[in-house]
Amino acid sequence: MESYSVLNSLLRTEKGVLQAKDNKYFFSVRKEANKIQIKKAVEDIYKVKVLDVNTGVMPGKLKKVRAQQGKTSEWKKAVVTLKDGQKIDLA
DSSP states (O other), X not given: OOHHHHEXXXXXXXXXXXXXXXXXXXXXXXXXXXXXXXXXXXXXXXXXXXXXXXXXXXXOOEEEETTEEEEOOOEEEEEEEEOXXXXXXOO
C-alpha cells in the first residue's frame, strides 16, 4: 500500500490536542492497514521517527433519520507515539 493511501486524516479532537504534549497523535486509517504500514506511512509523510503504534476499530453508531434507522460505518483509529524531540507540525 502507498503511504498516502494508508492514512485518511489526522484527527484534531480535544483529547488529541491534549495527548500531543506526550508526543501522541491520532490518525484515521484504512481498516486493512496494519501497524507496520501505518508506522512507515507516518515516517514517510511527516519525516519523523515513530516509537509505537496502537490501533483500534471504532464501532459504528446507530442513527435515526425520520422513521428510518441506520448505522454509520466502522473505522480504524491509530495512536502514533513519536520519539522524544520529534513533532508533527500542524500549522
